[in-house]
Amino acid sequence: MIVGDIVEDVQAQRRRPLITVATETDATLRSRIINVVRGVRTPLFHASLIMLVALLPTLFVTGVGGSFFQPLFWSLALALAAGLLVGLAVTPVLAQMLLPRDTATRPESPTAGRARAYYGRAVEAARSRRALSLVAVAVIGVLGLAAGSQLMANRQLVPTLPDRTLLVQWDTAAGTSTDEVRRIASKASEELRAVPGVTGVGGHIGRAITSDQVVGNNAAELWVSVAADADFSETEQAVRDVVQGYPGIAHNVSNYSQQEIGDRRSSMEPGFAVRVYGTEMPVLREKAEEVRKALSNISGVQNPTINATPMTPIVEVEVNLEAAQRVGIKPGDARRAAATLMQGVIVGNLFEQQKVFEVVVRGALDVRDDLTSIRELLLDTPDGGHVQLGAIAAVRMVPNEVVIEHDATSRRIDIVADVSGRPLADIQRDIEAAIKQIQFPLEYHAEIPAKYSELRAADAVVLWVGAAALVGILLLLQTAVRSWKLALAVFLALPAALAGAAVVAWIGAASLSWLSLTAFAAVLAIAARNATLLSARADELWRSAPHTSRSEVVLTAARERVSPVLKSALIPVVVLIPPALLGGTVGQALIVPMLLIIVGGLLTTTLVALLVFPLLTLWFGPRTAPEEWSEVYESEVPVQPVMQEKVEAK
Incomplete structure (x- = not known):
């Protein structure tokens, strides 16, 4: 887009009639290209900075989101730097070398003339109805904010890639x-x-x-x-x-990507919980219930629940040491015999078709699934006799954990809850006070994992950085347009410029991800660029004709910006259509939603650039010509030192 802007501005500059010569030469073309680069470099730099500042909060996102957004931010920063370098250094040289020289001024087509006349009447009509125009912009902006607020619900981080x-x-x-x-x-x-x-x-x-x-x-x-x-x-x-x-x-x-992201999210972004540590599960469950009751009495804690693993019935064989000793059977022999009957034992290997199969011997299905048959298992005694397993051991069904959750060597149980309505620090202080009132046996204790509070603190940092980013965007706009009133007006008009993107995203919210919503940053950059380039062109015209009325300067700049605005709006659409259609599953899942958001945003951004920004510049723009900038441009012309000539006295 940066390269396209410079090329289109060069073409727009060439369409203006020459003043001093009748035909275009290498010198006049070079002069025009230099003027274009000088006029657009600062607005493009400001627009690029606004895009980066808008995405700056993503650098502080933690968890799974940070793993995706941080590389995205740096990739975008490098792409913008490369675009500015190519656009400001390489593109002017290529334009000088490849653009043909015009030998005569080309007349304006009738269609372009009628379009220019219609545009002039539309701007004058909106200008004469100032209050109605401002209300319309405000309504569209509120609509955009309302649609954008609906996108803040929980949604997947990355799109579902149909990997078949x-x-x-x-x-x-x-x-x-x-x-x-x-x-x-x-x-x-x-x-x-x-x-x-x-x-x-x-x-x-x-x-x-x-x-x-x-x-x-x-x-x-x-x-x-x-x-x-x-x-x-x-x-x-x-x-x-x-x-x-x-x-x-x-x-x-x-699919695979969703499963992997879900697994990472559960470990990197845990919810609020109080964790009870210990060794024996019955005691852990008892103390976890006491903690749960204590949490239910704390203000700001809702729905405390013990997040224990499910239990499954298993067969437990507990050997009676005295009974086993009387018949001369070791406890380990009794347990191994029961394990062989129920689980089996490997007795060899079978080789077939270059594959190895283990040969396992175990009890028949109707035997190993019956407690009576297990109790009647005969064990050999040292004196040559036999004894039933049930005579020396208790065989019973007991509940057992499906999965053993632990940290290091300590088992744990989490009591999860929702926290809201009070500051997290106050809730944690009350929970710690309640935990101190519970008596824990030796090697048992409860604590609040620090991960949740760290994530909440990181979320607060993201919000503060987002607020600072909004202030930074306002400051950049003020630097570009030379007026606090105009900068604030353009800043307040940005929701109207982004309304199309927000509405399109709201309509297709089911298929959107957070990565797709980063297309808003591109639309924001285009809107900021349109405002800054319009202000820069108006300043350039005012600088060249300081006695011209301010309204005439702004309207002339707006008419000259019509073609660049329309063509620059088409460039990203044309660039994104091929990968969206030919990009396979990735193009359908990621690029197509971004393309739709950008197209919807460009519709409102273009209308705001053509109809709203010129009026805001008229109503709230600077009242004085940019005289201070002339000194900046003059400083770029090298000053030749004055050499004093020696005069010989005769």
């Missing part, structure tokens, strides 16, 4: 057998294979010995492959319909 593979996660009730989970997964796999657009279904049950997932035997995962020519949205919805047909089973349908 869906992950279906199952979590049945605790205690569900592996065989039952396998039966349900097999039946669901058959239904999923029958869905149009699905090419294959694979998965696994429970957790492997070396798995990196913390799940129990009652969990399962299915990987659903979607055909390349199938409609991904329709196929995904059909898969969700099949999965929802199994009531009583917790499930989740996502």
